[in-house]
Amino acid sequence: EHYGTPRGAACYSSTDLYNWKNEGVVMEKGTIETFERPKVIYDEINRKYVMWFHYDGNGYTLAELGVAVSDNPRGPFILKDHYRPNGHESRDIGLYVDPETRTAYIGYAADHTNRTVRMVELSADYMRTTSNDVDIQAHCEGPGILKKNGVFYLLTSQCSGWTPNPGTFYTASNIMGPFASHGSPFIGDAGNNSYNSQPCYIFKIPGYKDAYLYMGDRWNGSGRSASQYVFLPITITADSTMEIHWYKEWDLSFFTPERKRPAR
Ligand code: DGJ
Numbered sequence: 001e002h003y004g005t006p007r008g009a010a011c012y013s014s015t016d017l018y019n020w021k022n023e024g025v026v027m028e029k030g031t032i033e034t035f036e037r038p039k040v041i042y043d044e045i046n047r048k049y050v051m052w053f054h055y056d057g058n059g060y061t062l063a064e065l066g067v068a069v070s071d072n073p074r075g076p077f078i079l080k081d082h083y084r085p086n087g088h089e090s091r092d093i094g095l096y097v098d099p100e101t102r103t104a105y106i107g108y109a110a111d112h113t114n115r116t117v118r119m120v121e122l123s124a125d126y127m128r129t130t131s132n133d134v135d136i137q138a139h140c141e142g143p144g145i146l147k148k149n150g151v152f153y154l155l156t157s158q159c160s161g162w163t164p165n166p167g168t169f170y171t172a173s174n175i176m177g178p179f180a181s182h183g184s185p186f187i188g189d190a191g192n193n194s195y196n197s198q199p200c201y202i203f204k205i206p207g208y209k210d211a212y213l214y215m216g217d218r219w220n221g222s223g224r225s226a227s228q229y230v231f232l233p234i235t236i237t238a239d240s241t242m243e244i245h246w247y248k249e250w251d252l253s254f255f256t257p258e259r260k261r262p263a264r
Contacts, residue, residue, distance in 0.1 A: 009038040009051065011074055017205070017213070017231070017252065026075030027051060027068055033058045035066070039095035039201065040073065041104055043126045049073050050126040052095050052106060055082040060113075063089035065106065067127060085120050085129040089113070094143035094154075094201065098175065105175055107136070107143035107154060114141055114159050119176055136177030138170045144202035145175070146212050148236045154179055155214075155242065157198045162219040164193035169242040185234075185242040195246055197230040208255035210236065214244050 008029035012020040029035040034056035040049050048069050055066030064084050068077035084090060085106070091114055094107040104122040106129065111118075117140065120133040142157040152175045158165040167186060170179035186194050197216030205211035212234040220227040233254045235243040 006035070008032075008035055009053070009077070013073075023074045026070070026073070027077035027079075030079075032066070032079075034060065036091075037093055037200070039093065040077075041095055041097050041126055042073075044102075046125055047071070048125070048127075049077070051077050052093060054091055054093060056091070060091065063091055065090045065093065065108070065129065069127065080127065085118075086131060086133045088118055088133070090118075092141040092143065094145050096145040096175075098147065099204070100147075105145070107138075107145055109141045109143070109156075109159075110135070115139070117143055117154075117156060121176075132176070134176050136172070136179050138177070138179045138181070139168070142167075142199035142217075144199045144214070146202045146204065146234070146236075147175075148210060148212075149240075151240055152179075153202075153236065153242050155185065155199045155202065157194065162222050164191075164196050164198055164219070166192050167194040167199055171240060182241070185244045187243050187245050189246075195230060195232070195244075200229070202234065205252070205255065207258055208252065209258050211252075211255035212236070 007025045009027040011023040011026040014020045036054040038053040040051045051068040053066045055064040056062045064082045066082040068079045070077040088110045090108040092109040097104045104126045107119050110116045116135050117138040119136045120129045140156045140159045144155040146153045152172045154170040157167050166184045169185045172179040197218045200217045201215040203213040214232045214234050216230040218228040218230050232244050
């Protein structure tokens, strides 16, 4: 929530990805000096919503993960812990649940001020990081993750503060890497800056086949008020290439609805 004095994480809800309702601040940051990149997953077993975020001080030198929990996506989320995972610096994060195993992972911009990206597996209740934590041979910030046909795709930005730069996508057959680099997925990106955005998250749109949504932050200067989101469809081609094309306007008819099971 960056309007006025930042208060923490705001939640917006939608049933169609076009119309959004402001649900208000769901986690107050209180005395946390820097609260960035919150992401929430649902633990179906314990029926908890678990939020992970970048917990830091004003100088970005604490470099920790924060974890908070709520019974409701509309909050309130209560801070449970904050620390460096297995002793590693952690700043931008991508939170990902493997749709087949329901195991959750955090990809995080890590040591030497974001010179590495690490992947850490979470505990079964999504509340703790485990010791399965490796350098995945990828680089930089804003990690977003998807999986298609057994291949994991990782999208990151480079490291240039709040200024947009060309993104890079990586592929691996194991989420713990190593990931191979394939350059920018942004096709015809005249400004060479990911269409003036930075990867924030990749969302699998339910109800549509292979429907992955690129969610990018279009920071406003230093990332304060009036920053915007850029939403674009992600295409994975037959030869396992990630492509993100620019559309001034588009809608969900871009994707193929998943066929409903016939009623018996
Ligand atoms: C870029 C990161 O992606 C943002 O989340 C933020 O940490 C800024 N750097 C800070 O300069």
